[in-house]
Amino acid sequence: MVRGPVGEVTRPTGPGRLGAEADAAGPAVAASGRRRRVRRAYAWFLVPALALYSFVVLLPSVQGATFAFTDWDGLNPTRHFIGLANFRQMLEDPAARGALRQTLVIAAAVTVVQNAVGLLLALGVHSRIKSRNVLRVLLFAPAVMTPVVTAALWKYMLAPEGALNGLIAAVGPDSWQQNWLGDPTLALCSVAGVVVWQFAGYSMVIFLAGLQGIPQEVYEAAAVDGASGWQRFRHVVLPLLAPATTINLMLSVIGGLKLFDQVWVMTQGGPGTATETLSTLIYKNAFQLDEYAYSVALAIVLTVFVAVISGGQYRLLHRGGEAAR
Amino acid sequence: MRRTHRLTAVMVAGVTLAAGACSSGTNASGGSDTLRITAVATDRAGTEAVLKAFQAKNPGVKLTTSYSDTDQYQGTLRTQLSSGTAPDVFFAWPGNGNPAAIEVLAPTGYLADLSGRSWTARIPAGIKPVTQVAGKTYIVPMTFVGIGGLYNQQAMNEIGAKPPTTWSQLLAFCDTAKAKGKVAFALGNQTDWVTQLVNYALVPTTVYASDQSFDQRMKAGAATFAGSGWKTALTKYLEMNERGCFSKDPLGTSFETSVAQLAKGDAVAAIQVTSTLNQVKSQAPQGTGFGLFPVPATDDSDETRMPGAAGGAFALNAKAKNPELASKFIDFLATPEAMNAYAGATGNLPSIPNDQFKHDPALQPLVDFQKAGKTVHFMDQLWPNPKVQQTHFTGVQNLFAGKADPDTVLRQMDEAYQGE
Incomplete structure (x- = not known):
């Protein structure tokens, strides 16, 4: 008796819940896929700005920072690597x-x-x-x-x-x-x-x-x-x-x-x-x-x-x- | 909708305007008839005067110029040289001691060798060494500049004094000016380069009058600032301050304020470079007369020497976009016509003396000392690096603030000198 209802309860619940999740997951997966696609499309809009930012800000900054590890005087065409001196x-x-x-x-x-x-x-x-x-x-x-x-x-x-x-x-x-x-x-x-x-x-x-x-x-x-x-x-x-x-x-x-x-x-x-x-x-x-x-x-x-x-x-x-x- | 259109129109107009503004400078370096020149703002009047004369002789030439203050100029020029965008002809300093002096610039190969030019033979022997690096000439020197006591004749008359010729007279002159409610010497030590001028006026007498080989001995490590007449000069500088010779609170007084004090007659004199004379005159009431005296450092006036050296100079870019026209301009700068126009506009003497130049009567003492061979180059022109000069600036300010004594300052200068 006890098992019956348990069995009855447990059996349908398991696959039933899973089924419900699967049913619900269908549109959820579709929605998140759509969102991902939209996000990816938006990301393309960022590319020109990011490229410009990298070219104008990041690249010169990183390039400039490398001088800190040299002995360059700001004028001489030659410079040497001197590590952390x-x-x-x-x-x-x-x-x-x-x-x-x-x-x-x-x-x-x-x-x-x-x-x-x-x-x-x-x-x-x-x-x-x-x-x-x-x-x-x-x-x-x-x-x-x-x-x-x-x-x-x-x-x-x-x-x-x-x-x-x-x-x-x-x-x-x-x-x-x-x-x-x-x-x-x-x-x-x-x-x-x-x-x-x-x-x-x-x-x-x-x-x-x-x-x-x-x-x-x-x-x-x-x-x-x-x-x-x-x-x-x-x-x-x-x-x-x-x-x-x-x-x-x-x-x-x-x-x-x-x-x-x-x-x-x-x-x-x-x-x-x-x-x-x-x-x-x-x-x-x-x-x-x-x-x-x-x-x-x-x-x-x-x-x-x-x-x-x-x-x-x-x-x-x-x-x-x-x-x- | 209409609002969106208006916004778009404004944006388009803005972008067009920006693009137009940004593109206006791009043709500055192009064309065989275009010459780019840059100079320091203090020599703008002289540069403009020679450019006007050059333009009159070469009407088809397009000249593009730019000027900036000393600090900014030196930084910008170095960046332009290292990035290959420097103008065809540019202002440079003779000798060494600052970041845009030829001893610093020439070894990097950015300056064209001018040794083959005919006018180099006419450069006076006294200034020749600071126009050369390793025996090669790299600049055409335009002016001969002195440092001395520039004085306001009216103010001098008001206190009933005469220009001092001995150290004792100089101290008495300070007392007289003070008693009459005037500043004896306007001093703007808030501006760093001004801090060095009194020492530069005293050191030729306290060091070089008895030891002309001081620079060679310094270079060889056989002499030091601390063990030389530099200590006498710094001590006398402090003595003048304690005696009340200078403007109230020199460390809070700027160069501009000191010029105004001299121009208005609130100060009787100022120990300054002669190129300041025109600036002082332009601010003075009409009819004010000015004079110049060598600054004495001992009680024997025969010992007095005066700093006098090549001032403004121009160099030719080794990678000039228009080398032919740039060389032509450099040769023009060495003509008496250009030298005199430049010297006249800046209130100096031409670096290559000539009979056609009528100097300002106020500069007579400098002319006399130059003829008598009693002038000494500016000290930093033979220092091995710019740090010595910067240490000198900071040291004098610390001296006036009571945070250092002459021995400490000179020891720091020695360390900076030997640090090369």
Whole structure:
């Protein structure tokens, strides 16, 4: 009895289920085949773009990277394979160590301050203050200017007898005036300040887009629950701004690590080597010191460095953002 | 639908415009009557002047030119040479010491040998060595450039001083200018190449006046910067700074700001290359007079020497697309007509002296020192690699920032010199 029903149940179930699967698998297999065919057709559309990208970006980059293993000076028709000698030289080069330290400091300073200022500005212009559209345009305006131009303007304003010291002289004691770009202890901060001035508006726009994407109901619900202004910001706004924060931090870290234009125009890496970054060191070695191959090795290290830091940061923030949601 | 059409039209127009813009440069190197020339931006006025004269004599020739700042120029030229796209004739530096100097470029075979040209015999003996590599001439030198104290005559009158002829007078000159509320010497040490000029003005006296074989001894490893009169020069440079001779905060002052200070008379003088004179004049109020004095480094004015050397020069591309026309242009550059036009436009002296040239009266001291054989080449022209100069720039900035002393800077320069 027991077996019967079991047998009855088991027997038809087995082949029956398999049959059902087979019946269902028929159209499923057909559909996935179609999808594969469609995907393959789409892939053909990618070929021209990929070919162009390989030809213009990948191939020259890989070809260029091979110079790091030679002794080429950037000019001589002949070059020799020297293995990892350029990378070993980097470890012993005090200029490279100094540039790495300065690069990390400026990238960290720019990332933190630029995003803090950008967030504050975004919160400010997101409120119902008058002429907020004009303010948005004004605050974003520096970001559309060429870094070289803004750096040249600031170079004049930060001169010992420039506009900034003139302004300070008008409102405070002379001791407040500084040699902004000529004092090795201040120069790096001054350069970072100019970068923040230019790109805080850029961060603001991204944060603003994030803020505008938060539904009004969420604010209202939090208010009904009796959350204070700070609590609303800390527990509602900040977690919902996670995607904007991730993008902003990524962009500013990458920008900070690659910083060149502003440094070159304002200080050329000086005074001494106080504002030397990896990018200015790469330029100097390639075009002023006949050390082309060494500069390529430095560039490879910088590329790996940027990729690892920004990749790690993205994973961390993305995971954090997902968890917050 | 209409919107799509409009978008398509805009895209087509954009692509056409881009294609047009990108293709406009392709015929730059073609044709037997086309000559491509490139020069550094500081010598643009001189280059334009000779091109105008050459064009007047050769109306059928099409000249395409490009100019860029020194750093960019050197990098671009090297890339063009190594990739076979360099112009027919290009600006190059005499001697050695920078990435586009002939000692660096000639061994690679990118420069045409000009030794067979008739004008090479007229190059003065004083500058001949820096126009040659291994006994072969590779450039036609255009100017003779000096370094000295360029001064604003009105500002000098206002403080009631005269150009100093001894070291003690120079320090007293600083005190007088300061007491009258003026800067004695405008100094823009934020710009790296400016950092070297005071040393270049002092070293001919502190080193070469008593040791003319210093460069040969350096090359042989028998002399060092640290054990030479270079230390005296660096110490005096610092002494001038401590005495308040220079602009407020030289490390925060750029070359452009220092030129403006001299032009306006806020600074009485500036230790600069003579080719800056025209730039200073162009920014000065109408009627301002300027002069030049050799910078003294001792209290015996007879010992004073002045840096004076071949400045701008042009080389012929060994793989010129149009070698015949390029050679013709190179020969034209060596004529008194071209030399004088170039020197006049850049505020220098012609490298091959001639009676037809009427120099700026302000340059008289340089002419006198050249005639008396009291000029010394620019130091980097005989250094073995560009690193020595870069180390010098960084070292002077560190010196002014209080982060190094003369011994440290000179030791680093010795290491860079011997690193070759």
